[in-house]
Amino acid sequence: MPLIECKDLVVRYGEIEALHGLTIAVEAGEVVTLLGGNGAGKSTTLRSISGLVKPVSGDILFEGQSILGAGPEDIVRRGIAHVPEGRRVFPGLSTRENIMLGASNRKGLTKAQIRAEADGMFDLFPDIRPFADALGWTLSGGQQQMVAVARGLMAKPKLLLLDEPSLGLAPVIVQKVFSIIAEIRKLGTTVLLVEQNARMGLSVADRGYVLETGRLVLSGKPADLWGNEDIRAAYLGGHARVKATLPAV
């Protein structure tokens, strides 16, 4: 039984259909990446799983039980943490407070226990340790991304949904974020990762799904997807031969 299973998911935003019957599954312990361009429906898939959008039809099974129609507060209590696009670090709270609030889905913890756990996160994210008391809005994009992932892990999730962790970050920082994803995988947390950066996404994944305008077009092992030049050119942007036609100066 897969840990999470989306069956024939249809999502509409008003008149526009964002997902036209998407079926994907992630086994426990896997890292799976959802690839595709803008408007492919990647974020919509994650937002459906975490309960932020209500699909019009289809089903979502988590540990074999339907979570369709449950609200986000309920779903995170079941063990699905969503680190959304744009990081969404609380601007007026400190790094430590942001991370501590990640444990809001867990019951029966004292403030001291949560604080100790939050401080423990700095072992995994040493770069943000010096900024423990800095307010969220003062952090750089990369630091905010690390806070957002740490906050997600504080939920002790069985499934971690990561939406575009590389977006807007410098290449060096992207490398860092992905090495952290590799670490998370070693901890045994199942990850469903959305990426536009196909190369980075596939570098940490066991399997990949490729979406195009709300439909699944391909799936397979990273080597099969990345190794096929036609696929790369058509869907992953890995082979785009851009001829820069600059006017002569």
Next chain:
Amino acid sequence: MDLVLQLLFTGIGIGSVYALVALGFVLIFRATNVVNFAQGEFSMVAAFLMVIFAVDLEWPYWLSFLLALAGMALYGVIFNLGVYYPLRHRTYLPVIISTIGASILVANTMLALYGPQPQVLSPVFETPGFNVGPVYLDSQYLLIIVVTMVLVAFQYWFFEHTLLGKKLQATSQDKEMASLLGIPVATMIMITFVYSAVLGGLAGILVAPILFVSIQMGGTIALKAFAATIIGGFGDVAGAIIGGLALGVIETFGAAYISVPYKDGFAFLVLVLFLVFRPQGLFGERVAEKA
């Protein structure tokens, strides 16, 4: 000099009332992104509850006081469920109209029950006041200042040092993200309304012996408190407190040195000056967006 000190005391006293109501404005605004136009009625309803319990029913003052505050907590719950909750997924406009409607409804209910003549509530202490050096300290004003200071200290501790306070802050900063973390957003907003109603109610009860209890008192206090929040920087908690105190001092000095009939005018003159020359208020926007 003596007069200056005396006026400063009175100004801070009345300013404390504006500060309490302004705090309620800011907390609800931060939690819901909506200005609650029925904020002044929180004070008015609480003052009338005091009149009902302490004057009409002749219950002991302290018991009436506790019951009135408990009543305000309940009023906060009802207000949240009736005025805000059904419209929570709409834009700010329907919610604002809803609060204006609530304000009109509550004021006119009180008018129907008590008529237009103001009610009188006696002060808390039997001793009207005492002299410290050249300054006469009115005991009701002193009580208002002390209660405000205690509440501000409590609120600081609550928001900065408790997990619930942090969750309330998180909810006011990003509701969707808060819900993704498992923070019960609807409950957080409910708590905000209850706290805000109790704050406004406390201000109303404390100021009632000074101002008379009438259906207009809510509107007057709310307008001053609204001006205070703009002077302080809309949405800023410290700004609301300092704006409220500043407004109380300015109008007291204005009344003493320039003109008594134009007392209320000074507050709004300052408001207009701020809107023209420093619309972001004293403290501006503390939390900036960063890409």
